[in-house]
Amino acid sequence: MTMNPAPREGRLRQALEANGQRFTEQRAAVFRYLSHTDVHPTADDVFLAVRLALPGISLATVYKSLETLVGCGLAVKLSYADAAARYDGRTDPHHHARCIACSRVVDLPGDLSRGEVDALRDRATGFTVTGYRLELSGYCRDCLPAGSPAPARA
Amino acid sequence: MTMNPAPREGRLRQALEANGQRFTEQRAAVFRYLSHTDVHPTADDVFLAVRLALPGISLATVYKSLETLVGCGLAVKLSYADAAARYDGRTDPHHHARCIACSRVVDLPGDLSRGEVDALRDRATGFTVTGYRLELSGYCRDCLPAGSPAPARA
DNA sequence: GTATCTGCAAATTTTTTGCCAGTAG
DNA sequence: CTACTGGCAAAAAATTTGCAGATAC
Numbered sequence: 627m628t629m630n631p632a633p634r635e636g637r638l639r640q641a642l643e644a645n646g647q648r649f650t651e652q653r654a655a656v657f658r659y660l661s662h663t664d665v666h667p668t669a670d671d672v673f674l675a676v677r678l679a680l681p682g683i684s685l686a687t688v689y690k691s692l693e694t695l696v697g698c699g700l701a702v703k704l705s706y707a708d709a710a711a712r713y714d715g716r717t718d719p720h721h722h723a724r725c726i727a728c729s730r731v732v733d734l735p736g737d738l739s740r741g742e743v744d745a746l747r748d749r750a751t752g753f754t755v756t757g758y759r760l761e762l763s764g765y766c767r768d769c770l771p772a773g774s775p776a777p778a779r780a
Numbered sequence: 781m782t783m784n785p786a787p788r789e790g791r792l793r794q795a796l797e798a799n800g801q802r803f804t805e806q807r808a809a810v811f812r813y814l815s816h817t818d819v820h821p822t823a824d825d826v827f828l829a830v831r832l833a834l835p836g837i838s839l840a841t842v843y844k845s846l847e848t849l850v851g852c853g854l855a856v857k858l859s860y861a862d863a864a865a866r867y868d869g870r871t872d873p874h875h876h877a878r879c880i881a882c883s884r885v886v887d888l889p890g891d892l893s894r895g896e897v898d899a900l901r902d903r904a905t906g907f908t909v910t911g912y913r914l915e916l917s918g919y920c921r922d923c924l925p926a927g928s929p930a931p932a933r934a
Numbered sequence: 935g936t937a938t939c940t941g942c943a944a945a946t947t948t949t950t951t952g953c954c955a956g957t958a959g
Numbered sequence: 960c961t962a963c964t965g966g967c968a969a970a971a972a973a974t975t976t977g978c979a980g981a982t983a984c
């Protein structure tokens with residue numbers, strides 16, 4: 627049998643190597659936890675959970691590992707902006723596009739179609755939807771790196 | 781003439797009073813700045829800008845004013861979560877619904893329709909879209925307050 | 935007049951960083 | 960071996976809070 631008993635580990639190793647990063651026990655533990663949960667943990671949540679399996683790990687390492695995984699496309703960071711919240715005086719239905727490079731935010735005119743919103747609402751079983759927010763990510767005019775392709779989704 | 785020369789100010793006063801809040805110079809200055817800009821400033825950005833007109837204002841007051849405006853529906857806070865970033869091990873196209881009350885995040889199956897995404901892309905003039913993120917907000921099963929209506933959008 | 939708000943400074947919370955020792959390749 | 964990592968502790972950044980004096984109504 628050529629099947630790897632831990633295919634997840636192989637995928638991690640492969641993705642890390644593709645990005646010039648090393649495979650370590652800490653990164654594996656963080657990755658394993660993220661892969662097995664659907665609670666969308668904070669960095670601290672990850673730390674508390676991973677610490678059970680790897681008592682010596684530090685919170686700083688968890689932060690570093692998470693950023694490494696995000697950099698390799700193995701995880702997604704659910705937060706607008708880099709750190710600080712941003713405020714918008716417009717309260718009418720409109721959305722945003724955020725530049726990956728300079729974090730500038732620009733307004734996007736218009737809204738989703740009615741049907742699209744209803745379809746989303748239907749999929750949110752057991753959830754009473756009061757609103758939604760949509761944000762495109764990409765490169766603004768000023769930050770577009772010369773000749774890079776546009777992948778499907780962040 | 782019954783027309784107010786500063787209709788914006790009137791709207792602010794009205795919204796504040798509707799929420800049992802007082803009209804203050806600081807809140808007016810923050811509101812005025814937010815209404816006139818499209819840069820989606822951070823709290824600190826607002827502070828730096830408003831300080832020019834109101835040299836005595838403090839950053840803490842700006843934070844408080846911003847939250848007041850958000851509470852009155854006069855501004856929107858662009859940030860996921862309460863504070864901390866959350867991480868997700870799933871990187872395939874899917875979206876999220878976040879509970880306003882307990883900040884829990886649940887996955888939403890499926891994606892937007894192809895046409896819808898293309899329409900968004902078209903509206904983002906001068907922006908190279910590499911991805912997007914959609915988040916519903918509302919109340920999860922456990923946090924639904926007894927009999928509250930569902931407004932159009934957060 | 936009085937409840938609410940501001941400003942200040944200190945406290946909290948979240949995230950990042952520097953540095954030395956440890957480890958993957 | 961040697962460069963990349965992890966752990967620790969300290970720093971930085973973002974946000975919140977307590978309280979006394981100021982202010983809206």
